Amino acid sequence: MVAFFGLYVHFPFCLTKCPYCDFNSFVAPDIPHARYADATLREIESRLPDFDGTPATLYFGGGTPGLWAPLEIKRIVDFARSLGLSHDAEITVEANPGALETPSLEAIRDAGANRISFGCQSFNDRHLATLGRRHDAREAHEAPRKARDAGFDNLSLDLIFGIPAQTVDEWRTDLDKAIAFAPEHLSLYSLSLEPEVPMAKEARAGRLTLLEDAFHNEMFNVARRTTRAAGYRHYEISNYAKPGREAVHNSLYWSGAPILAVGAGASGFEVRRHRYSNIKGPEAYMQRAIAGERPESFRESIDEAMRMREAIMTGLRRIDGIDLADFERRFAVRLSERYAEPIRRLVACGLVTIEDGALRLTDSGLFVMNSVLVEFF
Numbered sequence: 001m002v003a004f005f006g007l008y009v010h011f012p013f014c015l016t017k018c019p020y021c022d023f024n025s026f027v028a029p030d031i032p033h034a035r036y037a038d039a040t041l042r043e044i045e046s047r048l049p050d051f052d053g054t055p056a057t058l059y060f061g062g063g064t065p066g067l068w069a070p071l072e073i074k075r076i077v078d079f080a081r082s083l084g085l086s087h088d089a090e091i092t093v094e095a096n097p098g099a100l101e102t103p104s105l106e107a108i109r110d111a112g113a114n115r116i117s118f119g120c121q122s123f124n125d126r127h128l129a130t131l132g133r134r135h136d137a138r139e140a141h142e143a144p145r146k147a148r149d150a151g152f153d154n155l156s157l158d159l160i161f162g163i164p165a166q167t168v169d170e171w172r173t174d175l176d177k178a179i180a181f182a183p184e185h186l187s188l189y190s191l192s193l194e195p196e197v198p199m200a201k202e203a204r205a206g207r208l209t210l211l212e213d214a215f216h217n218e219m220f221n222v223a224r225r226t227t228r229a230a231g232y233r234h235y236e237i238s239n240y241a242k243p244g245r246e247a248v249h250n251s252l253y254w255s256g257a258p259i260l261a262v263g264a265g266a267s268g269f270e271v272r273r274h275r276y277s278n279i280k281g282p283e284a285y286m287q288r289a290i291a292g293e294r295p296e297s298f299r300e301s302i303d304e305a306m307r308m309r310e311a312i313m314t315g316l317r318r319i320d321g322i323d324l325a326d327f328e329r330r331f332a333v334r335l336s337e338r339y340a341e342p343i344r345r346l347v348a349c350g351l352v353t354i355e356d357g358a359l360r361l362t363d364s365g366l367f368v369m370n371s372v373l374v375e376f377f
């Protein structure tokens with residue numbers, strides 16, 4: 001069997017901090033481009049003994065990796081190629097619209113990236129302001145065009161729905177605008193706020209009114225209908241793709257493949273069943289990684305029961321659901337027998353279904369995925 005893993009590089013720097021964001025991202029007056037690349041390269045090297053085979057994909061996530069000097073991105077791409085990353089492998093860079101946010105798309109393309117994922121979030125100035133984004137609607141419109149001009153033939157756009165004061169019609173307009181660029185991939189996220197982010201605090205203080213669940217659900221339905229009519233396949237709870245353009249790296253993650261993740265705050269999953277998270281602060285991370293020390297804040301071994309739960313969690317996020325034969329092959333146990341009682345209850349409530357050899361969420365189940373998952377844990 002050919003062994004492979006996904007390679008993830010976290011770039012934790014942003015120009016400003018958006019008030020809804022709980023990603024590991026920091027505003028730095030001077031981004032240490034070369035030193036941060038030195039640290040991530042060193043970390044990749046030091047983690048290789050814990051991974052078998054070659055990288056199948058490379059993903060630069062953030063933060064805003066579109067800000068990273070393309071020369072440094074190229075150093076990492078070249079190193080990944082020296083480890084066996086093939087020339088047609090998916091190499092994604094997340095970027096934000098705006099000339100300051102993404103200085104040179106051509107240079108990112110020349111560095112080896114063949115897929116760009118733009119955090120447009122909305123094409124509406126009012127909603128972009130609510131989200132505290134640096135870019136405006138004009139820049140959100142320019143970004144996909146510039147990506148095409150730079151030669152990217154694999155383009156993904158991120159949009160957020162359920163923004164305070166957003167109407168269903170405005171959401172439909174955002175979707176139509178995104179689809180007009182014919183991106184190969186769309187990630188459509190419902191705005192959900194961790195309790196400690198500034199927008200959540202504003203809402204608790206009564207200075208911001210969040211949309212009710214019914215609006216989120218209606219917008220989710222509009223997203224599913226609109227994308228389907230435009231030829232996209234809804235393949236994961238938040239992701240939609242033209243045929244054959246599903247995100248390969250994310251699909252590796254959802255299928256439980258090993259992920260060699262490096263960078264401040266990155267979380268990875270080793271082939272020998274350990275998972276780890278790195279320390280979050282970029283300076284402490286760089287010092288430890290460059291010194292050849294493991295820059296970790298967390299490590300645990302994953303037993304069979306945990307792996308099974310993760311397979312259920314990621315499997316139910318996928319619209320095709322959990323392939324029952326594959327589950328039995330991986331865990332030597334029948335899912336429908338091991339979880340017979342919760343499955344029976346969930347089927348009776350119309351939240352999951354077993355069809356064509358797969359356990360999947362029904363349309364109603366998609367709206368209450370977290371409550372469904374609780375039944376298995």
Ligand code: SF4
Nearest residue numbers: 014017018021025063
């Ligand atoms: S640009 Fe993205 S990562 Fe950076 S603060 Fe905003 S949402 Fe967070």
